[in-house]
Amino acid sequence: MTPADSANTPGRAWIFGDNVSTDLIFPGRYVHLLSNMPELVGHTLEDARTDYAPNVKPGDFVVAGENFGMGSSREQAPVIIKLSGARAVLAKSFARIFFRNAINIGLAAIEVDTTGIKDGDTLTIDLEGGVLKDQASDIERRFEPLPPIMTEILRDGGLIEHIKKHGDINL
Amino acid sequence: MPMTLVEKILANKVGHDVRPGQLVMTPVDQVFAHDLSGPLAISQLRSLGFKGFKHPDKVRFFIDHASPSSTVASANEHKTIREFASEWGVELVDVGEGICHQVMMEKYVRPGEIIIGGDSHTCMGGVLGALATGMGSTDVAIAMYLSRTWLRVPDTMRFVINGRTPHGVYSKDVMLHIIGRIGAGGATYRSMEFVGSTIAEWPVPERSTLPNMAVEAGAKCGLCPSDARTLEYLTRQGRGKDFTPLSGDLDAPCNFEMKVDASALEPQIALPHNVDLVVGVTDPKVRNVRIHQIYLGTCTNGRIEDFRVAAGVLKGNKIAKGTRLVATPASRQVYLQGMKEGLWTAIVEAGGLVNSPGCGACPGVQTGILGSGENCLSTMNRNFKGRMGNPEAFIYLGSPATCAASALAGVITDPREVVR
Numbered sequence: 001m002t003p004a005d006s007a008n009t010p011g012r013a014w015i016f017g018d019n020v021s022t023d024l025i026f027p028g029r030y031v032h033l034l035s036n037m038p039e040l041v042g043h044t045l046e047d048a049r050t051d052y053a054p055n056v057k058p059g060d061f062v063v064a065g066e067n068f069g070m071g072s073s074r075e076q077a078p079v080i081i082k083l084s085g086a087r088a089v090l091a092k093s094f095a096r097i098f099f100r101n102a103i104n105i106g107l108a109a110i111e112v113d114t115t116g117i118k119d120g121d122t123l124t125i126d127l128e129g130g131v132l133k134d135q136a137s138d139i140e141r142r143f144e145p146l147p148p149i150m151t152e153i154l155r156d157g158g159l160i161e162h163i164k165k166h167g168d169i170n171l
Numbered sequence: 172m173p174m175t176l177v178e179k180i181l182a183n184k185v186g187h188d189v190r191p192g193q194l195v196m197t198p199v200d201q202v203f204a205h206d207l208s209g210p211l212a213i214s215q216l217r218s219l220g221f222k223g224f225k226h227p228d229k230v231r232f233f234i235d236h237a238s239p240s241s242t243v244a245s246a247n248e249h250k251t252i253r254e255f256a257s258e259w260g261v262e263l264v265d266v267g268e269g270i271c272h273q274v275m276m277e278k279y280v281r282p283g284e285i286i287i288g289g290d291s292h293t294c295m296g297g298v299l300g301a302l303a304t305g306m307g308s309t310d311v312a313i314a315m316y317l318s319r320t321w322l323r324v325p326d327t328m329r330f331v332i333n334g335r336t337p338h339g340v341y342s343k344d345v346m347l348h349i350i351g352r353i354g355a356g357g358a359t360y361r362s363m364e365f366v367g368s369t370i371a372e373w374p375v376p377e378r379s380t381l382p383n384m385a386v387e388a389g390a391k392c393g394l395c396p397s398d399a400r401t402l403e404y405l406t407r408q409g410r411g412k413d414f415t416p417l418s419g420d421l422d423a424p425c426n427f428e429m430k431v432d433a434s435a436l437e438p439q440i441a442l443p444h445n446v447d448l449v450v451g452v453t454d455p456k457v458r459n460v461r462i463h464q465i466y467l468g469t470c471t472n473g474r475i476e477d478f479r480v481a482a483g484v485l486k487g488n489k490i491a492k493g494t495r496l497v498a499t500p501a502s503r504q505v506y507l508q509g510m511k512e513g514l515w516t517a518i519v520e521a522g523g524l525v526n527s528p529g530c531g532a533c534p535g536v537q538t539g540i541l542g543s544g545e546n547c548l549s550t551m552n553r554n555f556k557g558r559m560g561n562p563e564a565f566i567y568l569g570s571p572a573t574c575a576a577s578a579l580a581g582v583i584t585d586p587r588e589v590v591r
Binding site for chain 2: 023169
């Protein structure tokens with residue numbers, strides 16, 4: 001399922017704060033699990049909140065404040081968020097390496113004002129149209145959709161699939 | 172038209188003027204990955220069905236993070252990298268050579284280059300006037316294959332650092348101070364350009380802590396000018412021919428400029444669990460904070476100059492009971508030089524221990540993982556919860572001098588009275 005197909009499927013909001021580091025998303029102590037993704041995914045965001053990984057459902061949303069994904073360049077951070085079932089990460093701002101990594105592995109990273117969204121709220125998001133709705137908290141916000149090249153990479157399912165299809169990247 | 176340093180580097184590479192915010196496709200001069208980012212880059216390259224690089228001379232793999240191997244899993248990842256490097260004909264910088272960023276500075280980075288590394292502290296290469304930036308494994312794999320990548324031209328934040336740092340105050344303190352002022356996301360997507368009389372005076376190794384930690388403020392890159400100090404360093408490293416002068420125009424438009432008076436600073440400490448929680452060493456928040464482990468090393472402060480300062484404090488003294496000190500030189504060159512100067516003897520006689528060159532305890536996978544509830548004071552660049560392998564531990568950051576002085580006292584200590 002690509003982001004475009006599931007434009008208006010509702011999902012639960014999982015709230016996180018500012019400055020969520022890649023060490024919180026993917027703790028270095030689990031580096032030995034790199035070849036055991038199913039088990040590693042069970043530790044996603046564990047040091048930020050322990051109830052996320054056991055309870056997240058496919059199509060849910062990770063919702064955060066400023067500077068999400070700061071720190072290390074480990075690409076497994078967005079990979080395990082994607083594999084945990086989250087359809088997108090919504091944050092006021094992203095650390096740049098995390099942002100690139102997320103798009104490259106096919107996880108939507110959306111810069112949008114997340115103020116007022118409460119944990120457990122049901123969100124509907126039109127990624128390509130740039131609209132976020134949260135009925136429970138009476139929120140409707142527009143956001144700048146991603147640049148065309150990134151939308152295309154996401155639609156292809158990540159950078160590797162994009163290169164397989166086009167043989168190159170062109171802006 | 173006047174241009175900032177990052178704009179000059181990019182405009183030169185892409186062959187036309189650039190403006191902040193613009194997306195550009197740029198050639199890259201060097202691309203590298205290490206033992207944590209490399210295996211995924213390799214599997215991506217293999218999954219694409221590629222059989223080799225067009226420019227193998229631009230590609231390099233380092234084994235520095237879990238080095239020497241700490242588990243069967245890491246030993247097998249190292250094996251994957253060694254086999255790949257041999258098969259695809261690229262250079263392997265194996266265990267014992269040191270941390271990728273330190274070795275890149277010593278041997279490979281040239282002013283004006285664009286360098287992509289599979290590690291967030293790749294930005295350290297900016298110390299030699301190169302646009303060096305970290306990316307994830309897939310970006311690195313594709314940059315290795317295409318020898319180009321896309322970048323958004325960053326806005327520049329200019330930091331004008333003037334004055335002579337007081338006795339016992341170093342570039343680490345200046346950078347912690349700057350990050351404390353602008354915040355952990357204060358430079359996100361931007362280029363931090365360091366200029367001023369302090370920068371002009373500092374030799375390259377002292378400068379390198381600034382661009383190294385640029386990512387701790389979210390920056391894409393941190394840049395120092397390529398000037399007389401750069402020539403001096405490259406010449407000492409036997410590569411004076413790699414020098415070209417390069418600096419940003421000080422009248423180039425830039426929407427952020429901060430002045431820092433280095434002469435007015437005291438030693439700085441970052442408190443757990445964020446790099447921007449910065450206080451002076453005399454602040455009551457750090458008074459008598461008990462330290463269980465001191466860690467000297469990393470790409471931030473694992474250079475010979477850092478160990479000279481630390482060993483100078485430790486020599487002839489004893490580390491406090493209940494405090495342990497782990498030292499890890501950043502490269503083979505540092506390790507050998509420290510041996511010749513007797514620095515390791517001073518550290519070991521004081522009660523510390525010295526490990527082989529590499530990332531050591533910093534990534535939290537080996538040689539110095541912290542116990543629950545323990546405090547560590549480290550010369551490293553980040554103190555996030557869980558960084559050194561245990562989310563129940565607390566990491567403080569400071570300069571090598573502050574770390575060494577605190578090792579003797581067993582509590583966070585102002586180094587100004589004991590630095591020689």
